[in-house]
Amino acid sequence: MSPKTFRSIGHFLLQIPLWLYFVVSIYPLFWMISYSLKNNDEIFVTNPFGLPTHFRFENYVNAWTQFNIPRYFWNSFVVSIISTLFILLLALMFAFAVARMQWRFRSAVRTYMLVGMFMPLQVIMIPLALLVRDFHLTNTYGALIIPYIAIGLPFSTMVFYGFLVSIPREIEEAACIDGASIYRLFLGVILPLALPAIATIAIFQFLNNWNEFTLAYILISDENMKTLPLGLLFFQGSYSTDWGAMGAVMTIASLPMVLVYLLLSDQVERAMTVGSAVKG
C-alpha cells in the first residue's frame, strides 16, 4: 500500500466517530417521530427500533384535538413575538444613545447595562416572582413578557453597541447637514444599516423566549396561559398508557423550530453563538 492510500484509509477511519455521533444526535429524534406513528404494541414488542409498518396518523389527530396544544402554541407565539419586538426596539434605541450620541455618562451607563449579562437568572427569581405578584400580573402574558424583555436587554444592547460603533462618524454629519432630525437619523439611516444585527438578535431572542422554562414555571399556573414548554410538562403522566399520542405531541411541538432551523441553519447558528464573541 502506498503511503497515500494508507493516509486516506486513516482519514476514513477518523471520520467514523463523526458519523457515530451523527447517529447519537439524530436517532433519538427519528425514534420519537417513528413512535409517534406507531401503537403501543409496535413500540414495545414488535418493532421498537425501525420505521412504523403502518402510519397511524390518528395519533396526531388525537393529540391535536384532545389536548391544549393549539393554545400552548398561541401563548408561546404571543409571548415570544411581543417580547422579541420590544427587546429589539429598546435595545437598539439604547445602543444608539450610547454608541452614537454625545453625553457625559455614556460609558458608565454602558457598564451598568453590562453587569446584567453576567447575572444568573436564579438570583432574581424570588424577588421577581413577588414583584409579578404585587403588580397583579400573575397568570397574564405580562408576567412573562416584561421579565423576558428586561432579561434580553443587556446582551442585545451589547451586540447592537458593537455593531453601531463601527459605523463611520460621517453618517451623522451628512444627516445633520441634510436637516434630518435625530429621530429621522435613527429610523431612516441607522435602523436600515443595523438590519443584519437586528436579524441575528431577533433569531436569538425569539428562540430563547420560545423555549424559556424556569420563569414560566414559577410565574404561570393557569392552564390557559401556559406556554409550550410548560404545557408539555404534564404529558408524561396523562399519556403513560398511550406512547404513540405522546410521541405525536412531542413531534408537533418540535416541528416548527426544527423547520425554522433547517431553513435558516447558518443564521440560527450564528445567532446562537454570537454570545461567545461578546462575552468571551
Place this chain on the structure above:
Amino acid sequence: MNKYLGNKSALALFLLPALLLYSVILIYPVLQTVVRSFYDWDGLSTAAFSGFANYRELFNDPLLSTSLKNGLIFALVLAVFQIGLGTVLALVCANPRTRGRKLLKTAYFIPVVLSVTVVCQLWIAMYDPTNGLVNKLFGLLNIPYRQNWLSSPTQSIIAIAFVNAWQFMGYQFSLLYAGVKAVPEDYFEAATIDGCGKWRAHWHVTLPLMRETYKFCFTIAITSGIGAFVQMLIMTNGGPGTTNYTMTFMIYRYAFMESNYGYACAVSVLLVLISLVATVVINKVFDRGQNA
C-alpha cells in the same frame, strides 16, 4: 454637531425605557435578594433581621453538600462530554478532507433548538426500564447493563446530566469548530513539516491557540452545571428522595414550596458567588497557560 447629537429629549427617549425596565426587573431584584438573605422572611409578613443566621444554617444544611456534589458531577459530565468529545469531533470535522461537514453540523445542532421539556420527556421515554430505547439497545447488543436509569440514587444524576450534555453538544461543537477554523492553517502546517504528528501538532499548536474559545466553553459548562434545574425538575423532581438536588432546586423548594424566602435568598447569593469564583478561576487557569 455636538448639539445635534446631545439632544436631551431624544437622549431621554432613547435611554429611559431600557434603563428603567432593566433597573426594575433585573438590578433591583438582585439587590433585594442580597438584602433579604440577611432576614428571616416568609414573603408575606414583616421580615426580621437575622444577620448571618441564614448562612450559618445553610452551611449545616445536608442538602447543600448534596447540591454541591451534584452540581460538580453535572459540570464534569458537561465538560468531559461536550468539550472533550466536542474537541475531537471539531478537529476531525474541520479537516478539509472530511465529507458531509454541513450535514454533520446540522445534525449536531438540531437538539439545541428543541424545547428542553421535549428533550427531557424524550429521554424519560428512552430511559424507561422496560420499554426504553437505552435498555433495549443494551439487550440487543447482549450487554448485561440494563438498569432503572432514573431511580438509581448514584447513577441518575449522570443520566440526567447526559441529557443536558446531549442537547447542547451542538452548541459547544459550533463554538469549538469556529475556534479550530480561526487558527491559521500555516501554523498547523509548519508544525507537521517540522516532523510533528497530526495529533501532536493539534495538541501543541491548535489547542493552545483556542484559549479564548475554551475559556468561554468551560465557563458555560461549569456555571450551567452548578445552576442546573430544569432537567432535575422534569425527569425526577429532585429525587429519588433528595439525591438529585442542585442549588437552584434548593432555591425553588425553599422559596416556592416552603415560603422560607430569606433562606432561599441566601442560597441564591451563595450560588452567584460560587459561579463568580468558578468564572474567575477558569479565567486565571487559561491566562496562566498563556504566560508559561
